[in-house]
Amino acid sequence: MPNNNSLYPTTARAWGTVSILLLCYVLSFIDRQILNLLVAPIRRDLDINDTQMSLLMGLSFAIFYVICGIPMGRIADSKSRKGLIGFGVFVWSLMTAACGLAQQYWHFVLFRIGVGAGEAALSPAAYSLMADSFPPEKRATAISVYSMGIYLGAGMAFLLGGMVVTFASAKGDVLLPIVGMVRPWQLIFLILGAAGIAFCFVLLALKEPVRKGVGAGVAVPLKDVGAYLMSIRKTVLCHNFGFACLSFASYGASAWIPTFFIRNHGLTPGEVGMYYGSIVMVAGSLGIVFGGRLADYLAKRGYTDSNMRVGVLAAVLTLACNVVFLIDDLTIVWIVMFFNVFTVAMPFGVAPAAIQEVMPNSMRGQASAIYLFTVTLIGLGIGPTAVAMVTDYVFMDDMAVRYSIFWVASIITMASVVLLWMGLKPYREARETLVRWGDKQAQPA
Structure with a gap:
């Protein structure tokens, strides 16, 4: 059994792990x-x-992402996390x-569906690796830096997509060896796939840190995982469904924001x-790292529910910034959109970090997978x-996409x-539950 008192990896090695995982996450979000x-x-x-297009954006991807996520999380708790990530990529x-x-x-x-099944392997293993690479007071920042991949990847996807559409209008179809004639949008999927397969070799540089914390190295039966989750069920429900609602608003809006600019702003x-x-x-x-830094700042000042508090703050600020979809002046839209994206991003580093603080080491991957199951199924x-x-069947007008985004979000x-x-009070109680569980496990049989 690993020694729970082992030192964490050096700062350089720990941040090297985060950097490689960040690149994986960027790649996954571009795809x-x-x-x-x-x-x-x-x-x-x-x-x-x-509506059919939205199923490609969301449900077709999400359905196998969530189905595969929980078994992947269990593998991450007991097997090679590096190998699991490589397989997924x-x-x-x-x-x-x-x-x-x-x-x-x-x-x-x-x-x-296949893309979703592969991506299910990444985050449960990544969260577990980072939790064993950083002490608790630095985890929210580390996981938030990793979670920057959401926005770096999505931003690069928009930039690449814009280049493809511009290329298509100028050049048209492309002739490739073996494959034959392809549309420009098909070409970018082929290029991204090839880049991802090549990236698998970069993962050889990942190092597995020693598993640490309460329950490290203990093989926990599924029934015990379920029993522990039931003991903190108020926290699990408020956390998972609270952040899932934010994910719903984020994915729902971001999927149609490009179309909003094209249809409503020309x-x-x-x-x-x-x-x-x-x-x-x-x-x-900036938003996701700010959220992590703010949570760590509050934690150092004694707020044991700091990750959840940042989630509440982000939700309130996002609610105010949703007015951006009703503004007609494009200059003002861009300004408010910057703050909208900033506030939307704030909670998505602290949400998975919060899980690491209320779960034994041997259950973190599974708890993270359940969280990802919930936020992905509901959100994406x-x-x-x-x-x-809402656009197709309530407003029945393509130009009403701005109102659909506003009301749904x-x-x-x-x-x-x-x-x-x-969830604030139950979360504080869940942290105390973890301490009692650890004390009980430490007692001789």
Whole structure:
């Protein structure tokens, strides 16, 4: 059994681990979000509507992401986390390349399911690696830096998507050896898939830290994991569903924001990719790191619920910034959008960090997978489709996408404020439960 008193890795090695994991996350989010700026050409070539397109963006990806996530989390708690991540990168990259060969809608759906299944391996293992690489007072910052990959990857997806659409209007289809003639949007999936497979070699530089903390090195039966989660069920429910509501608002809005700029403000896809993509990369990265730093700052001052408090603050600020979708002046829209992206990003580093603080080491990967199951199924699985269905079946007007985003995002963000606020006291109690569980495990049989 690993020695729980082992020193953490050196600062350089710990941040080296975060850097490699960050690159993985960037790559995964480029593959995941690239569809958002390719709505028009894919709709045209596959002859589908907004609702069908939203299923490619969300549910087809999310369904196997969440199904595979929990077994992947259990593997991360007991087997090689480095090997698990390598396997996941290879699978999702292969499936991304396959998306570039899709000729019919159902082909695309199947390949997006494969992308989701591969990506399910990354975050449970990554969170576990970082929790064993940093002491508790630095984890929120470390996990927030890793989570920058969400916004760096999404921003790069918008930039790449804008370049593809601009290229398509100028050059048209591309002839490739063996593959034959492909559309520009298909070409980018092929390139991204090849880049991901090549990246697998970079993962050889990852080092497995010694497992530490309460329960480290203990093989825990599934029934005991379930029993522990039930003992802190109020925390689990308020945390998972509170942050899932924020994820719902985030994914639901971001999936259609490029279309909002194109339809309601008359921008070209290339312009949206450049301007909105840059905002996502800069404001999103700043927001998620600020959230982590703020949580660590509060923790050092005795707030044992600091991660949850940052979630509440982020939800309130995001609710105010949702007014951006109702503004007509484009200059003001860009300014408010910067703050909107900043506040939306704030909680998505502290949310997984919060899990590490209330779970034994031997259950962290599984608890993280349950969290990812919830936020992905509700956020990515339902969010984009909810906005699309309000546009298609409530307003019945493509130009009403701005109102669909505003109402869907605002209502669900209000729910997150309530849930996260209700979770503050149970979260503090859950941290005490972990201490008692550790004391009990330390007693001789």
